[in-house]
Amino acid sequence: MLEWRRRREPSSLMLYASPLIAVLLTMLIGMIVFTAMGYAGFHAVRDIFLTPFLEPQRWPDLGVKAAPLVMIALGLAIGFRANVWNIGAEGQYIMGAIAGTGVALATYDMTGWWILPAMALAGILGGMAWAAIPAFLRVKLQVSEILTSLMLTYVAVQGLYYLVRGPWKDPDGFNFPQTRMFTPDQTLPAMAEGSLIHLGIPLALVIAVIAWLVMEKTTAGYAVKVVGLAPAAARHGGFSADTVTWATLLTGGGLAGLAGLFEAAGPFGQLTPQFPTGYGFTAIIVAFLGRLNPLGIVFGGIVLAATYVGGEIAQTTVKLPQAATGMFQALLLFMLLATDVLVRYRIGWKVRAV
Amino acid sequence: MTSAILVSILMTLVAASTPILLAALGELVVEKSGVLNLGVEGMMLTGAVAGFAVAYSSGSTTLGLVAALAAGVATAMIFAVLTLSLTANQVATGLALTIFGIGASSLIGAGFVGRTITRLGPVFPETLSGHPILRAVFGHDIVVYLSLALVLAVSLFLRRTRPGLILRAVGENDASAHAIGYPVIAIRYGAIAFGGALAGLGGAYFSLALTPMWADRLTAGRGWIALALVVFAAWRPGRLLLGAYLFGAVMTLELQAKAAGVTWLAPELLATAPYLATIAVLTMMSLGRKTGRLDAPACLGKPFSAS
Numbered sequence: 049m050l051e052w053r054r055r056r057e058p059s060s061l062m063l064y065a066s067p068l069i070a071v072l073l074t075m076l077i078g079m080i081v082f083t084a085m086g087y088a089g090f091h092a093v094r095d096i097f098l099t100p101f102l103e104p105q106r107w108p109d110l111g112v113k114a115a116p117l118v119m120i121a122l123g124l125a126i127g128f129r130a131n132v133w134n135i136g137a138e139g140q141y142i143m144g145a146i147a148g149t150g151v152a153l154a155t156y157d158m159t160g161w162w163i164l165p166a167m168a169l170a171g172i173l174g175g176m177a178w179a180a181i182p183a184f185l186r187v188k189l190q191v192s193e194i195l196t197s198l199m200l201t202y203v204a205v206q207g208l209y210y211l212v213r214g215p216w217k218d219p220d221g222f223n224f225p226q227t228r229m230f231t232p233d234q235t236l237p238a239m240a241e242g243s244l245i246h247l248g249i250p251l252a253l254v255i256a257v258i259a260w261l262v263m264e265k266t267t268a269g270y271a272v273k274v275v276g277l278a279p280a281a282a283r284h285g286g287f288s289a290d291t292v293t294w295a296t297l298l299t300g301g302g303l304a305g306l307a308g309l310f311e312a313a314g315p316f317g318q319l320t321p322q323f324p325t326g327y328g329f330t331a332i333i334v335a336f337l338g339r340l341n342p343l344g345i346v347f348g349g350i351v352l353a354a355t356y357v358g359g360e361i362a363q364t365t366v367k368l369p370q371a372a373t374g375m376f377q378a379l380l381l382f383m384l385l386a387t388d389v390l391v392r393y394r395i396g397w398k399v400r401a402v
Numbered sequence: 403m404t405s406a407i408l409v410s411i412l413m414t415l416v417a418a419s420t421p422i423l424l425a426a427l428g429e430l431v432v433e434k435s436g437v438l439n440l441g442v443e444g445m446m447l448t449g450a451v452a453g454f455a456v457a458y459s460s461g462s463t464t465l466g467l468v469a470a471l472a473a474g475v476a477t478a479m480i481f482a483v484l485t486l487s488l489t490a491n492q493v494a495t496g497l498a499l500t501i502f503g504i505g506a507s508s509l510i511g512a513g514f515v516g517r518t519i520t521r522l523g524p525v526f527p528e529t530l531s532g533h534p535i536l537r538a539v540f541g542h543d544i545v546v547y548l549s550l551a552l553v554l555a556v557s558l559f560l561r562r563t564r565p566g567l568i569l570r571a572v573g574e575n576d577a578s579a580h581a582i583g584y585p586v587i588a589i590r591y592g593a594i595a596f597g598g599a600l601a602g603l604g605g606a607y608f609s610l611a612l613t614p615m616w617a618d619r620l621t622a623g624r625g626w627i628a629l630a631l632v633v634f635a636a637w638r639p640g641r642l643l644l645g646a647y648l649f650g651a652v653m654t655l656e657l658q659a660k661a662a663g664v665t666w667l668a669p670e671l672l673a674t675a676p677y678l679a680t681i682a683v684l685t686m687m688s689l690g691r692k693t694g695r696l697d698a699p700a701c702l703g704k705p706f707s708a709s
Contacts, residue, residue, distance in 0.1 A: 133493055135497060181681075185681070185684075185685060185688075189685060189689065190688055191681075191684045191685055191688050194493070195633075196681050198626050199678070199680050200677070200681070202622075202623050202677040203677050203678060206670045206671065206673050207671075207674070209670045210670035210671055213670070329501060332497055333501070369509060370512075371505065371508035371509040371511075372509055373505075374501070374504060374505030375502075375505040375506060375509050378498065378501045378502035378504075378506070381498040381501060381502075382480065382484065382498055382502065385484050385488070385490040385491070385495050386484055386488055388488075389490070
């Protein structure tokens with residue numbers, strides 16, 4: 049009989065190997081499930097997980113999808129480390145875009161280098177404000193941030209619908225529910241002429257490095273980890289769990305808000321009802337795939353970006369429905385959680401006492 | 403005339419409340435056993451799509467309900483294996499379950515978008531429910547009566563029966579329950595399966611009774627509201643019934659306001675009411691509490707390992 053044996057210390061090999069095993073298992077199970085559903089399973093898996101990396105013309109698209117995922121996941125991971133479960137990043141992302149668009153619409157007739165930074169600042173503050181509500185309720189009243197941050201996402205979505213159908217509707221837009229297109233001064237510049245790569249992509253990398261430095265090299269990062277691992281010890285050591293809750297939620301909200309603004313001022317160029325893209329939820333998977341480590345999250349973001357880009361490829365090559373992308377992402381999260389057991393346990397043969 | 407309108411409002415309210423009542427009742431039992439399953443929304447969605455797919459293909463809403471029940475249990479078992487057998491984090495696994503439910507229902511439902519079926523009808527014949535007042539009592543479908551019976555049954559089970567006592571003991575102190583020989587893991591498997599069955603049924607109520615058609619993310623966050631409802635009810639089935647109907651009233655607000663010709667408030671803003679009400683209710687519950695926590699089971703959300 050096989051049995052689980054608890055390791056004396058968590059395996060550092062498995063800590064890094066388990067995400068790889070999870071990805072491989074996802075590919076294998078995905079192949080079986082989609083073949084059983086009548087699709088060309090092998091081709092689907094190849095197109096979703098490999099083709100985006102093998103075709104250089106897909107790389108800019110990978111970057112465009114990965115940047116918001118990485119930015120949002122960084123903020124979430126810092127919170128998860130401290131046992132703060134902000135799962136309303138999607139709402140904070142939308143509020144960031146709404147706040148930034150507010151600045152864009154107010155400065156519509158103006159020109160100047162300062163407009164885009166002002167929009168970015170508004171985006172950060174919008175996301176922070178939305179995250180401040182669960183932070184306040186959790187710190188002051190012990191209300192679960194899980195439920196409040198999630199409920200606020202639904203409120204943000206409705207708020208967006210209201211604005212684009214009502215007060216912010218483009219007056220010259222033939223009654224379509226969308227805002228005006230942003231002007232060049234309100235749009236993220238491309239990093240190279242005619243390329244998709246915008247400022248958000250290098251910035252996401254810079255933020256990841258900063259987050260890594262803060263988490264690994266500063267007292268603040270240490271405080272976050274101690275509060276998460278041993279709340280009692282943290283109190284004893286003089287680290288305030290309330291401060292950590294505020295700091296992690298505001299950081300997460302601010303980063304999600306900035307990601308939202310970058311989407312609005314980048315790929316979208318306006319606000320439309322299609323703006324809630326689900327990045328806030330997919331970023332949860334990115335955070336876990338990156339083992340809540342800022343540098344790991346960069347790789348996690350690229351893998352999940354591949355599922356979007358590859359999902360589109362598989363739609364045309366093997367007629368896999370768009371919804372299959374979501375299934376692959378969910379499978380990956382299950383496999384991550386399942387393989388996590390290998391860090392703490394090893395498989396051994398049960399020895400019968402004779 | 404007036405009584406007919408009142409009864410009609412009441413019928414809408416009961417219908418809107420029934421899915422969250424079912425899902426919350428299942429989650430209440432799960433949480434009483436010491437497990438926090440945040441995947442209610444995901445289990446509701448797999449139940450909703452399985453119920454619709456089977457009802458559409460077979461033409462039988464009864465078969466649809468059975469399929470939804472089975473789909474809810476099957477989805478819940480993924481959670482059970484990960485958290486109970488592989489000791490994965492319950493919060494993370496619950497989130498994963500919801501992401502899975504959204505993905506799976508959207509994939510399976512892709513072929514059913516826009517299709518319609520015959521709505522789940524009332525149990526009793528028209529002759530019994532002809533009069534408005536009688537309609538309020540006899541005009542509901544089978545799931546409504548089932549949900550009410552289940553509230554009573556769960557309440558009696560938890561308070562008056564020995565298995566119910568054991569289930570609560572496992573939730574309050576798993577180590578002691580294990581020490582005196584109760585199979586903690588097996589009991590929690592059972593509770594999670596029950597929670598999955600009711601969530602699946604609740605989800606199917608959306609696709610078979612409320613809106614007899616398939617649309618992506620049909621449940622619109624009601625699974626999360628069910629989770630909040632358990633907190634509101636302080637883990638008591640009777641209060642759960644009251645809470646569900648209160649939420650049902652808030653949820654029908656949008657419809658009632660539209661019917662009453664309210665135009666000064668945008669429909670999108672009215673649609674935020676259930677979510678804002680949830681936050682308000684959770685806040686009020688916290689304000690009202692005297693001690694450190696509510697009557698939450700002591701082992702809620704903590705992993706258990708026998709070795």
